[in-house]
Amino acid sequence: VSESLLQLEPALAQQRFQELGGRGFHARIARAAVLERGLLDYAQIGSLPRSLRERLAAQLPILCSSEVARSSSPDRAIKLLLAFPSGRSERGPGTVETVFIPRRDPSDPRGATVCVSTQVGCPVACPFCASGKLGLERNLESHEILEQFVRARALGPISRAVVMGIGEPLLNLDSLTRALDVVLDEMGLGQRKITVSTVGFPERVRRLAERRPRFQLAISLHTPFDQQRDTLVPAMRGVPIEEVLAAGDHWFERTGRELTYEYVLLAGENDSQEHARSLAKRMAGRRATVNLIPFNPVEGSPFGRPTVQAVARFQGALESAGVVATVRWSRGVEAQAACGQLRLRSADAGAARIP
Numbered sequence: 001v002s003e004s005l006l007q008l009e010p011a012l013a014q015q016r017f018q019e020l021g022g023r024g025f026h027a028r029i030a031r032a033a034v035l036e037r038g039l040l041d042y043a044q045i046g047s048l049p050r051s052l053r054e055r056l057a058a059q060l061p062i063l064c065s066s067e068v069a070r071s072s073s074p075d076r077a078i079k080l081l082l083a084f085p086s087g088r089s090e091r092g093p094g095t096v097e098t099v100f101i102p103r104r105d106p107s108d109p110r111g112a113t114v115c116v117s118t119q120v121g122c123p124v125a126c127p128f129c130a131s132g133k134l135g136l137e138r139n140l141e142s143h144e145i146l147e148q149f150v151r152a153r154a155l156g157p158i159s160r161a162v163v164m165g166i167g168e169p170l171l172n173l174d175s176l177t178r179a180l181d182v183v184l185d186e187m188g189l190g191q192r193k194i195t196v197s198t199v200g201f202p203e204r205v206r207r208l209a210e211r212r213p214r215f216q217l218a219i220s221l222h223t224p225f226d227q228q229r230d231t232l233v234p235a236m237r238g239v240p241i242e243e244v245l246a247a248g249d250h251w252f253e254r255t256g257r258e259l260t261y262e263y264v265l266l267a268g269e270n271d272s273q274e275h276a277r278s279l280a281k282r283m284a285g286r287r288a289t290v291n292l293i294p295f296n297p298v299e300g301s302p303f304g305r306p307t308v309q310a311v312a313r314f315q316g317a318l319e320s321a322g323v324v325a326t327v328r329w330s331r332g333v334e335a336q337a338a339c340g341q342l343r344l345r346s347a348d349a350g351a352a353r354i355p
């Protein structure tokens with residue numbers, strides 16, 4: 001498998017361009033065209049000499065992924081299923097999902113949100129989530145994470161990013177950090193516009209807080225009860241919720257960045273008034289927002305989506321207890337919006353299953 005432009009450090013890319021008869025600054029032009037404008041074809045980069053463009057097109061692909069499937073929903077969200085060949089590292093191929101989510105209001109001039117994946121599969125295995133169903137295959141490399149941003153940028157301007165696709169970001173933090181550095185420094189996204197979502201391993205959250213993170217953090221809580229969290233987030237079995245919250249407090253003290261606690265609302269499971277009251281007690285005195293996510297149905301899942309009224313009641317109970325609570329009605333349910341669904345489906349069909 002040949003290397004891609006995005007895979008090469010800028011200095012190496014300059015060298016490759018020179019080997020292909022170009023100049024060092026041509027590599028900088030190409031990199032900027034890809035990262036800033038989302039151009040995926042050398043032919044579109046008019047400021048490069050034509051003969052060089054032809055040699056580049058033949059010998060140095062811009063990206064290494066291919067688009068396996070695309071689904072779009074009436075609300076204009078576009079979900080891509082991307083396949084990565086096995087790279088230099090011989091870590092095996094894999095497919096992940098990337099979602100491009102335009103602003104709700106089409107006349108809003110601000111860019112879209114992109115949702116990216118960090119792992120091929122996921123080791124966390126939350127029972128309501130499609131991403132963990134096939135287990136973890138491998139971590140993505142940093143250029144593979146970066147490529148997802150570029151593929152989204154090719155669909156339109158982006159101004160926000162959520163690392164809420166397939167995988168557990170804190171288990172692949174080095175690659176993620178390297179990718180985000182490029183996104184921040186060369187694609188122009190702001191530090192406050194990138195949110196990384198994690199199940200919240202307390203030690204990792206604490207260590208991360210010391211590393212001058214350049215993004216916002218969201219922790220998936222899903223219930224105020226320890227026993228229930230053991231089943232909803234099995235990877236955290238035995239870790240008391242108070243420890244997760246204490247790590248979140250530490251993060252806020254060290255970084256000054258407020259946290260979001262995510263809470264998937266599962267009908268009849270964790271959406272009772274008792275849950276809301278108990279969650280409000282846990283949140284008391286903490287400067288954090290609770291983001292309620294009504295469950296996105298996953299095929300064959302025993303869980304149900306709560307009604308609009310049930311969601312409003314839960315949110316109301318939190319707010320009357322002084323907790324800031326927002327609701328994220330997922331976009332693109334029609335586009336198989338739940339994490340990992342597109343990948344799961346194409347695996348069922350045999351299209352993307354890795355032998």
Ligand code: SAH
Binds near residue numbers: 128168197294
């Ligand atoms: N591993 C990270 C990122 C996962 S995706 C984490 O757990 O935070 C981001 C959020 O989507 C998580 O809160 C996750 O629990 C939630 N989620 C997963 N499947 C969902 C579904 N079917 N419906 C609604 N939210 C879901």
